[in-house]
Amino acid sequence: MTDTLRLTAEEAMGLVERGEASGAELHAAYLDAIRDRDGELNAYLRTVDEADGAGVPIAFKDLISSKGVETTAGSKILSGYIPVFDSTVASRCREAGLPLLGKTNMDEFAMGSSTENSAFGPTRNPWDPDRVPGGSSGGSAAAVAAGLAPWALGSDTGGSVKQPASLCGIVGLRPTYGTVSRYGIVAFASSLDQIGPMTKTVRDNALLYRIVAGRDHCDTTTVELPEPVAIPDREDLKGVRVGVPRELNEAEGIEPGVKEAVDRTIELCRELGADVGETSLPRAVEYGLACYYLVAPAEASSNLARYDGARYGLRVDGPNVREMYEKTRDAGFGDEPKRRIMLGAYALSAGYYDAYYGQAQRVRTVIAQEHAAAFEQFDVLVSPTSPTVAFKLGEKAENPLAMYLSDVLTIPSNMAGLPGLSIPCGLSDGLPVGFQLIGPQFSENLLFRTGHALERAIGFDFVPGRLQ
């Protein structure tokens, strides 16, 4: 029986190529691991029994439409919804022969940073089940970390791939906006949503990105990649200019243990031959969070208008169509989507539009300009991914604003449409710390190269201690 805990996707690919394991055997081995270990974690909302494909199996966050397999986005309002078509990323995985293992848990409509906002119960962190896996792609992160999937897809709007990757000790890429199709993805905030690979290693990440990225005629916001995806192999950082933005590295709330691990990694960049220097993103960091919590809810209030009980998902009957809408939406949405829908509707409403939404769009321009200025001097910018390690379940559940702060370091670059890679860089109190690498648009190859060299030098053991 294959030991799935340590197996990387690349190693699994080797097993298939050499005829040592079939796709179906790998699929069965992961289903066994899920039966053994997922009772405690709740990473999966449902699994797929039959292996459809001869390659390395994969898990999808439950907002990725998969034909014939229930897709709920973690919400009661989509309970029982069975897509009649595949999302483009699902078709590309199918064409690459990757059998689907199942759909992973998430914060409802990707709104959250802990996976506690799922309508189907929280996911727990494989490093410590009293703690959250991060979110909103917490199910995908926990599945990969616990060896319940060799790789997985998540989605990232404000940090929903990078932050859970950080909290679970795995690698997560939020790609450049427009490089991965959103066709068939349950929409949250369309100018920010991106699908991203979640993996044990940087090379696995590049391999999966290569499968899903590229222009799609079904999503007019996608573009061709300017260069093919390169699977990284260099182990030095000679010639790479690494910028350390002060505000991202000295933000209030960064835990001392996180700061130490990140500072050690910055030193490592130097030892590997990079030119390291300090830089600044003054307004991007100070105003990023406020900007995000106006833009994203505004887009969400529009995107979530479609859940009306008329065409799919939950319906709560009423005497007329309007009451049917209102009762359905009250019963179907959890608190966080309701808060964001109302916040967005308010920010867009007459009399407040210019002060809130219009102003936030201008702040967004400033954030992009500040990053562009930093990239005149540097190739990549680095910081902690999350100010903290994984926090306890329930710790922030009653205070939405405290939860929002989990993404204070991932949001600024997301607003500018920039790619970001989170790699594990060490432990603090026995819990993983994530290192965030940000590059200019379409610089994924450089992020992979930098991340891979650091990964080799750090030698992080991605198997949680308690599962060894």
Add this chain to the structure above:
Amino acid sequence: MAITRDEVLHVAKLARLELSDDEIDRFTDQLSAILEAVAKVSELDLSDVEPTAHPLDLVNVWAEDEPRPSLSVDEALANAPDRHGGFFKVPPA
């Protein structure tokens, strides 16, 4: 309070959410706290800055006008809570 109870009710109506009394109280407090935090964007004078609606500068994205297979009526209605022939069925307006 950055937002009043009446404003919450008004926004809930715009968003077609029928909220319970308990929800209205809770959301009034929480939305007030969130709005106070996000109002931080108004500290900046950005009257000379162009707004950004989208992170990529894409203009005129064309596609070939070629027919492709689409969903059948039965597929489109497969998830409907209620149907009437080839239509989605809803209560009277």
